[in-house]
Amino acid sequence: KIYKHQLPIESFQLLHCNADTSFEELSLFLTRTNIFLKPNYCLIEVNKLPNTLQEHIMKHIAESQKESKLIAAVHYIETAQSLLHELPGVKVEIHTHFDQ
DSSP states (O other), rough: OOOTTTOOSSSGGGGEOOTTTHHHHHHHHHHHHHOOSOOOOEEGGEEEGGGHHHHHHHHHHHHHTTTOOOOOOEEEESSSSOOOGSTTTTOOOOOSSOOO
């Protein structure tokens, strides 16, 4: 249960990724996580992004950690393993079904 009492129901809180997701779309989404800290954010099917965009996410996470920046809670949902598994400090939880 990722979102306990608050679901990300606003479109600006979700980015459903695929091979056609642009660098600009991803950058705008990640920028929002630095500006609007309160809501949860969710990147769905991160594994479908090209490796260069997965690396961009990793760089964003690493820079935020290095600079001790406050960022919103961002959940990266995968349907297969992505490059994010290689980043130190990333917690991976595997769910085979959804709890009701």
